[in-house]
Amino acid sequence: MHSSSTGQPQSQSQPPSPSPSPSVTVIGLGPMGRAMAAAFLDRGYEVTLWNRTASRADDLVARGARFAPDVAEALAANEVAVLSLTDYAAMYEVLEPAAAALAGRVLVNLSSDTPEQARAAARWAAERGAVQLTGGVTVPPSGIGRPESSTFYSGPREVFDAHRPLLEAVTGRTDHRGEDPGTAALFYQIGMTMFWTSMLGYWQAVALARANGLTAAGILEHAADTANSLPGFFAFYAERIDAGRHDGDVDRLAMAMASVEHVLHTSAAAGVDTTLPAAVAALVRRGMDAGHAADSFSALADLMGSGAGA
């Protein structure tokens, strides 16, 4: 029996030709775009890159990625371009000079911005023959390429389905939320609304702890326990809020008023910035003034939603 140079037995029939490597363009090499390009390289993709600051591509090029000389060439290289730019204004700045190269392209836009910006960009892309899939990545760079990480998508379902493996290289879980290109941005902003206020709450707690001689590490367990208790509250109140109920059977806004004033005064006494606790106290005060003292503090969700809190 003859064997090939690979040591494998030769058969009469032709060996199947190897399927071409999947390929993708990544535009925008901040921490997120760099992590995405690395995740594609890990999975054997042929990766074409472009970034305003070329040097950010150096280590990826050393791993086999190709840095395109301009945006038009980066777009021409592949059907799919993943965009990871600071915001949509940056996207226009980058893509507008190369607009002629957009026809027939799929833009997986993982840059964050408002739902309205995402809708306008989808229209802008369509006018130039491209299709946008809006994405909202829910993890930091360390979560990119991981099976448990998740991204919200919206836009044409058939485009999402056609590129599922590529999207799953970015985050293992992909959550298509409908055809409206704004929806993924909305889900992203809902998450960010909670993230920024929660993290600022944590910075406030750390500042208060440090002003009292404690350390961030010293309150870590307490902070984590407090944060971990929140999903139970969300579940309890979600059902009641959707049913239009703000019963004061478990908590009353008057209790919340007293409590948030304790928080405000504790920070003030420690010489810590009071901007955040004062804003919280002001919102609760408006609920009191609107006659909700005996209702649950969830009544604030209605008040804030109607704009009456402003």
Ligand SMILES: NC(=O)c1ccc[n+]([C@@H]2O[C@H](COP(=O)([O-])OP(=O)(O)OC[C@H]3O[C@@H](n4cnc5c(N)ncnc54)[C@H](OP(=O)(O)O)[C@@H]3O)[C@@H](O)[C@H]2O)c1
């Ligand atoms: N970092 C996170 O943890 C995280 C998590 C989830 C989602 N996101 C979102 O993902 C996106 C990317 O995040 P990131 O942390 O990588 O963002 P970033 O640090 O802001 O970098 C994004 C890229 O945008 C480019 N850029 C910005 N303005 C530009 C302009 N006017 N012209 C050309 N290029 C421009 C930067 O180019 P240069 O390299 O030349 O400056 C950089 O490559 C953002 O929308 C962010 O909100 C971030």
